[in-house]
Structure formats: structure tokens, C-alpha cells
Amino acid sequence: MEKQRIINQQMKIETLRWFNNRLEMIDQRILPAAFEYLSYYTAHSVAEGIRNMVVRGAPAIGVAAAYGVALEALKLQDNSAAEFTSGMETGFSVLAASRPTAVNLFWALQRMRTVWQGVAEQSPRQIAQRLLAEAHEVLAEDIRINKAMGAHGAALLKDGARVLTHCNAGALATAGWGTALGVFRSAVEAGKKISVIADETRPFLQGARLTAWEMVQEHIPVTLITDNMAGHLMAHGEIDAVVVGTDRVAANGDVANKIGTYMVAVLAKRHNIPFYVACPLSTIDMNIATGKDIPIEERSVEEVKGFRDYHWAAEGVKIRNPAFDVTPAELVTGLITEKGVVLNPDAQGIRKLFETN
Amino acid sequence: MEKQRIINQQMKIETLRWFNNRLEMIDQRILPAAFEYLSYYTAHSVAEGIRNMVVRGAPAIGVAAAYGVALEALKLQDNSAAEFTSGMETGFSVLAASRPTAVNLFWALQRMRTVWQGVAEQSPRQIAQRLLAEAHEVLAEDIRINKAMGAHGAALLKDGARVLTHCNAGALATAGWGTALGVFRSAVEAGKKISVIADETRPFLQGARLTAWEMVQEHIPVTLITDNMAGHLMAHGEIDAVVVGTDRVAANGDVANKIGTYMVAVLAKRHNIPFYVACPLSTIDMNIATGKDIPIEERSVEEVKGFRDYHWAAEGVKIRNPAFDVTPAELVTGLITEKGVVLNPDAQGIRKLFETN
Numbered sequence: 031m032e033k034q035r036i037i038n039q040q041m042k043i044e045t046l047r048w049f050n051n052r053l054e055m056i057d058q059r060i061l062p063a064a065f066e067y068l069s070y071y072t073a074h075s076v077a078e079g080i081r082n083m084v085v086r087g088a089p090a091i092g093v094a095a096a097y098g099v100a101l102e103a104l105k106l107q108d109n110s111a112a113e114f115t116s117g118m119e120t121g122f123s124v125l126a127a128s129r130p131t132a133v134n135l136f137w138a139l140q141r142m143r144t145v146w147q148g149v150a151e152q153s154p155r156q157i158a159q160r161l162l163a164e165a166h167e168v169l170a171e172d173i174r175i176n177k178a179m180g181a182h183g184a185a186l187l188k189d190g191a192r193v194l195t196h197c198n199a200g201a202l203a204t205a206g207w208g209t210a211l212g213v214f215r216s217a218v219e220a221g222k223k224i225s226v227i228a229d230e231t232r233p234f235l236q237g238a239r240l241t242a243w244e245m246v247q248e249h250i251p252v253t254l255i256t257d258n259m260a261g262h263l264m265a266h267g268e269i270d271a272v273v274v275g276t277d278r279v280a281a282n283g284d285v286a287n288k289i290g291t292y293m294v295a296v297l298a299k300r301h302n303i304p305f306y307v308a309c310p311l312s313t314i315d316m317n318i319a320t321g322k323d324i325p326i327e328e329r330s331v332e333e334v335k336g337f338r339d340y341h342w343a344a345e346g347v348k349i350r351n352p353a354f355d356v357t358p359a360e361l362v363t364g365l366i367t368e369k370g371v372v373l374n375p376d377a378q379g380i381r382k383l384f385e386t387n
Numbered sequence: 388m389e390k391q392r393i394i395n396q397q398m399k400i401e402t403l404r405w406f407n408n409r410l411e412m413i414d415q416r417i418l419p420a421a422f423e424y425l426s427y428y429t430a431h432s433v434a435e436g437i438r439n440m441v442v443r444g445a446p447a448i449g450v451a452a453a454y455g456v457a458l459e460a461l462k463l464q465d466n467s468a469a470e471f472t473s474g475m476e477t478g479f480s481v482l483a484a485s486r487p488t489a490v491n492l493f494w495a496l497q498r499m500r501t502v503w504q505g506v507a508e509q510s511p512r513q514i515a516q517r518l519l520a521e522a523h524e525v526l527a528e529d530i531r532i533n534k535a536m537g538a539h540g541a542a543l544l545k546d547g548a549r550v551l552t553h554c555n556a557g558a559l560a561t562a563g564w565g566t567a568l569g570v571f572r573s574a575v576e577a578g579k580k581i582s583v584i585a586d587e588t589r590p591f592l593q594g595a596r597l598t599a600w601e602m603v604q605e606h607i608p609v610t611l612i613t614d615n616m617a618g619h620l621m622a623h624g625e626i627d628a629v630v631v632g633t634d635r636v637a638a639n640g641d642v643a644n645k646i647g648t649y650m651v652a653v654l655a656k657r658h659n660i661p662f663y664v665a666c667p668l669s670t671i672d673m674n675i676a677t678g679k680d681i682p683i684e685e686r687s688v689e690e691v692k693g694f695r696d697y698h699w700a701a702e703g704v705k706i707r708n709p710a711f712d713v714t715p716a717e718l719v720t721g722l723i724t725e726k727g728v729v730l731n732p733d734a735q736g737i738r739k740l741f742e743t744n
Binding site for chain 1: 419421423546553585586587588589590592595596597599600602603608609610611613614615616618619620622631646647649650653654662683691693694698700701702703704705706707708709712713
């Protein structure tokens with residue numbers, strides 16, 4: 031991996047980009063203190079980048095995985111067909127094992143596998159080119175989808191709305207534009223004056239570091255709070271709507287998202303504040319009936335002891351670190367998808383998304 | 388102020404102590420990395436120690452304020468009666484302005500003023516000795532009250548209970564033993580096996596630093612989580628009860644406590660988990676009808692930017708930092724007081740506490 035330091039100024043955020051036959055990803059562990067791209071050449075290094083959260087956010091993980099497959103094919107393209115196939119299978123396995131909750135990872139791997147199967151009779155070099163073209167398409171499509179979601183979601187926000195979001199479902203969580211933050215960008219583009227309240231989102235602090243940074247770059251007013259303040263602000267009438275992203279939606283509309291989302295949803299319900307989930311169709315897992323079956327990643331306890339290398343927790347304490355929770359569909363006012371908004375989502379409403387065109 | 392470094396080993400926690408004609412307080416800003424006492428000689432320095440959170444926790448603030456009054460009297464005792472009175476009034480004012488939410492501060496100041504008025508005809512030296520004796524009594528009484536609350540509260544916890552607490556309502560928040568953590572200590576003393584789940588409690592991290600440390604010292608099993616994980620654990624049946632402290636309870640039973648308590652209470656209600664508040668009578672403010680009238684302190688935005696001098700938040704973001712929130716009485720299963728438990732607290736139940744003996 032090579033590092034490349036870029037002056038931290040207002041810029042179009044390219045979370046992932048293809049450059050000189052390699053994948054470059056913004057190192058999200060060090061933002062906003064530093065803005066750096068890391069370079070990736072293999073499925074194995076991309077899997078490591080997903081695992082250690084250089085890249086995070088369900089759609090971005092999907093795009094990274096697609097490029098990971100393409101990189102592995104390029105790496106193996108001068109081998110025999112048998113060696114190519116064997117190496118590719120290992121690459122798929124390593125990528126699939128990187129993080130368990132975001133379904134976009136598996137969605138992207140399945141998409142790349144289907145493309146591979148369609149050209150399996152061709153040479154490894156031809157297959158590699160086809161897979162790279164598909165990865166480019168996954169990236170481009172992600173941005174198109176985000177903008178479509180943004181337009182549908184923006185219509186839900188009234189002028190002047192103060193909107194809470196949790197974690198980072200922004201350009202940094204996607205190929206660009208963002209899901210929840212894409213809704214905010216689209217609302218502002220449509221001339222609405224909105225302001226954002228960002229939960230800091232312990233332990234990885236995606237809200238304080240990434241969402242706050244994105245909104246400041248865009249000149250969208252943003253106020254940072256700790257994760258335990260949302261209830262107080264809701265009780266004082268200071269929040270008009272909630273929009274979050276998601277890592278996996280079950281067929282019945284249950285939503286897995288960053289830990290703490292469930293608490294926000296319960297509080298929003300109590301205060302009659304609409305709770306929206308920006309959710310591309312690639313995040314809906316029709317193979318899972320309810321949220322109970324969504325695997326929830328438990329990450330290293332080191333993350334909760336402090337932040338980065340700065341530890342403050344008392345020695346000897348046990349620690350839990352579930353990275354996601356599940357918000358039942360009954361708490362979701364609407365799913366914002368690229369095909370429109372599904373109000374009061376349930377199995378029927380979600381099934382319809384996949385039936386119509 | 389002098390510093391005194393003590394080996395960090397298992398010990399009886401004396402949050403405040405009188406030593407060599409001065410007040411010593413554990414510096415809670417640096418725990419658990421370091422265990423140090425700071426020394427105080429005047430009301431003014433005690434007020435600063437309260438403001439900057441060397442000492443925190445409603446009952447401990449009350450004890451500190453009582454000693455602050457006594458220290459000021461000792462400092463002024465060789466002055467004329469007029470100078471003594473004038474200096475004392477300034478001392479009272481400075482202490483009263485240190486923090487707005489915890490009513491124990493005002494309760495302790497009123498108690499010291501009443502004592503002063505009772506001996507106003509005596510010499511400054513005699514008054515100072517009387518005030519010092521009263522401060523000692525405030526401290527001793529606080530521990531007695533905590534143990535009485537502990538016994539009442541312990542009876543509410545079943546053997547094996549997994550109990551969530553927020554912030555630190557422990558020995559460090561009182562003269563010793565603790566309110567919420569006093570309930571845990573008493574339960575263990577009574578032979579019950581309980582385990583504690585501690586919210587880390589951003590931004591000051593009282594849970595990660597202080598509650599976790601106290602429980603580790605006591606060998607009471609304790610698991611640390613971030614503030615956004617409580618809902619997930621409740622949804623998975625991993626929490627049997629919640630016990631928290633409080634900074635002020637209104638006459639109708641509304642409870643002001645550390646920011647985030649309200650979110651925990653709402654989640655507990657949803658999951659039919661009992662939510663108890665350990666609350667000495669000195670924390671009940673009969674002059675305030677409902678929680679709406681409790682002043683909520685907004686602290687420096689610096690606290691939310693990061694922790695201590697380590698800042699991670701994006702530059703340019705606005706920040707809110709309300710230090711407390713209000714949990715309506717309807718969400719409180721019971722108030723644990725030194726006079727017993729008030730179930731489903733309301734104005735009538737609370738009034739009775741002050742009528743009976």
C-alpha cells in the first residue's frame with residue numbers, strides 16, 4: 031500500500047477510485063485529522079481494508095469488494111485457467127469473510143460471480159477485463175442510485191427541517207453522494223434549508239469524524255452531539271426527522287444499522303418524529319425473513335477501551351462491542367430506495383420493490 | 388492545591404476527606420489512570436473544583452459545598468464580625484454559582500446557612516468550629532443514608548441480576564458507598580450474585596473511568612459498553628434492571644440525571660425492564676413542581692470535541708453539550724430513598740416521604 035497526502039480542502043469526495051491499475055481508498059480511520067488514499071492490488075489487501083475499516087459503510091464495502099474481485103483477476107490473469115479459478119475462489123472467500131453484517135458485500139460478490147460465470151469460457155485476461163468493467167459499473171451505478179434515493183428522500187424533508195443522523199451514511203459510506211447524507215445533499219440542491227444533527231457514534235466516531243466533516247465541506251449546517259443526547263433534543267422539540275443508512279434490511283423491513291440506531295428509532299417513535307432509512311435495493315436481503323436472522327458483528331474490545339491508542343477505560347473491566355443493532359420495521363416510517371419511498375415497510379411493500387420496474 | 392500520589396490498589400474510596408485542616412478530594416478528572424488527592428482551603432477553590440469536575444455527583448457536590456463553607460469560615464475567623472459575614476456571603480455566592488443542576492449543592496448551602504444563623508451571635512471562631520462540625524456531619528450522614536438506600540434497593544434485585552447503570556452514582560459521587568452503586572454493594576454484601584453493565588457515559592466518561600474502576604476494585608463483575616449499546620442488550624434480554632442516581636428530582640417525581648438517562652429509561656419501558664432511581668431525600672426539590680423547571684447545565688463544547696486534550700471532531704462543526712436530561716416520573720419504576728422505595732412515584736408518594744418519620 032502506498033500513501034498519498036492531499037491537502038485537506040473542499041473537494042468532491044471520491045471514497046474509492048481506480049487509478050493506475052489499482053484501487054485507491056480514502057483511509058477513513060484517520061479522517062478528519064488527515065486525508066490520505068491507500069492503494070490496493072489484491073483481493074486479500076482489500077479484504078483487510080474492509081476488516082480494519084479503511085473503508086466502511088455498506089455500499090462502499092460492496093464497491094470495494096467488486097474491485098477486490100477484479101484486482102485478484104488482474105493479478106492472476108497470466109496463470110493457467112485452473113490456477114486462475116482456484117486463486118479466484120480463494121479471493122472470493124477472503125472477501126466474504128471480511129465483515130459479516132453489511133449484505134452489500136455478499137450482493138457485490140454474487141454479482142461479480144455471475145459475471146464471471148457468464149464469461150467462464152474466455153481466457154483469464156478476458157475475464158479480468160470483464161470483471162474490471164463490472165466493478166466500474168458497480169461504482170457508477172452506486173452513485174446513480176444514491177442520487178435517485180436523494181431525490182425521493184429530499185421530498186420528505188420540509189424546508190427548515192432539523193434532521194438527526196447516526197453514524198456516517200455519506201459519500202464516505204458509498205462511492206459518492208451518500209445514502210442518508212445523499213438525501214441531505216439532494217434537499218439542499220433542491221433549495222431547501224436544512225440543518226443536520228450528527229450523533230458522534232461511538233466507538234469508531236463516524237459521526238464526529240466523517241459526517242461532521244462531510245457536512246462542513248458542503249457548508250450544510252451541522253451540530254455534533256454525543257450519542258446519549260438525542261433523546262434530550264427530541265424531548266425539547268429540536269429534531270424534526272431522522273434519516274439513517276443501513277447495512278442490511280430483512281424481507282419484512284427490519285433494519286440492521288450501526289449500533290445505537292435502534293435507540294434513536296425508539297425515541298423517535300415516542301416523540302412522533304418520522305424515522306427514515308435510506309436503503310438501496312442492494313441492501314435488502316430477501317433471503318432473510320426478519321432482523322433476528324441478521325448476523326451482528328462483534329468487533330474488538332480495544333475499540334471501546336478508548337479511541338485509537340488513547341485508552342481511558344478502567345483496567346480489568348469486561349467489554350462488549352456489538353457493531354450493529356436491529357430496528358424492527360414497526361419503528362420505520364419509510365424506506366427511501368432508488369425506486370421510491372416505501373412507507374410503513376412490511377414484507378408485501380418490500381416484495382413489490384423487486385416486482386416492478 | 389497540593390498533589391499527593393497514592394498507589395492505585397484496592398482501597399476504601401474516600402472521595403472527600405478532612406485532613407490537616409483542609410479538604411482533600413480525589414481528582415476524578417484523571418481517574419483511573421492516576422489516583423490523586425487535591426487539597427482545598429477556601430470556598431472559592433472548592434467552587435472551582437466543583438465547576439471543573441474534580442468532584443462530581445450530586446451528593447458529593449453537596450458535601451464539598453458544606454466543607455467549602457466551613458473552609459471559608461476558618462479562613463475568615465480572625466476577622467471582625469462584619470468582615471466575616473461579608474466574606475461568608477461571597478463564599479456562599481461563589482459556591483452556589485458553581486453548577487446549576489444538582490440540588491444537593493443548594494440543599495447543603497441552605498443547611499450550612501441555617502446552622503450559621505443558629506449561632507450568629509457567637510464569635511467567628513466559634514461559628515467556624517460549628518460549621519466544620521456540621522460539614523463533618525453532612526459527610527457522615529451521607530454515608531449512613533447511602534447504606535440505608537443500599538439496603539432498600541438491594542431487596543429489589545434478584546439473585547443473578549444483570550443491572551445497567553449510567554454515569555457514576557458510586558462512592559465517587561458521594562462521601563462513600565454510593566447511591567446506585569451503593570445498591571450494588573449492598574446487594575453483594577447481602578450475598579446476591581449480581582453483575583453490572585456500565586454505559587461509558589460520554590463526554591466525561593464517568594462510566595468507563597469511574598464506575599468500571601469502582602466495580603473492579605470491589606470485584607463486582609462489570610461489563611463496559613458505549614452509550615448506544617444499551618438498547619441492543621435490552622432487546623436481547625441481557626439486562627434485568629436499571630439503577631441510576633439523580634441530580635435533582637422534582638416534586639412530581641420527574642428525574643434529572645446525567646445526559647442519556649432519559650434514553651435508557653425509554654428503552655427500559657419498552658422492554659418492561661424496571662428502572663430505579665437511587666435518590667436521597669436531599670436530592671428531591673420540593674420547590675420545583677415538574678422536571679420542566681429543572682435548570683439543565685450546558686457545559687463547554689470542548690468536552691464533546693474529544694476527550695481531554697485529544698480532539699477528533701471535524702473542524703468547523705457546531706456542538707451541543709447539555710450535561711443532564713429529564714426522565715418523566717411515568718418511566719420510573721421506583722425511587723429508592725433512605726426511607727424506603729417509592730413505587731410509581733408521583734407528587735403524593737413523594738410528599739409522604741417528607742411527612743413521615
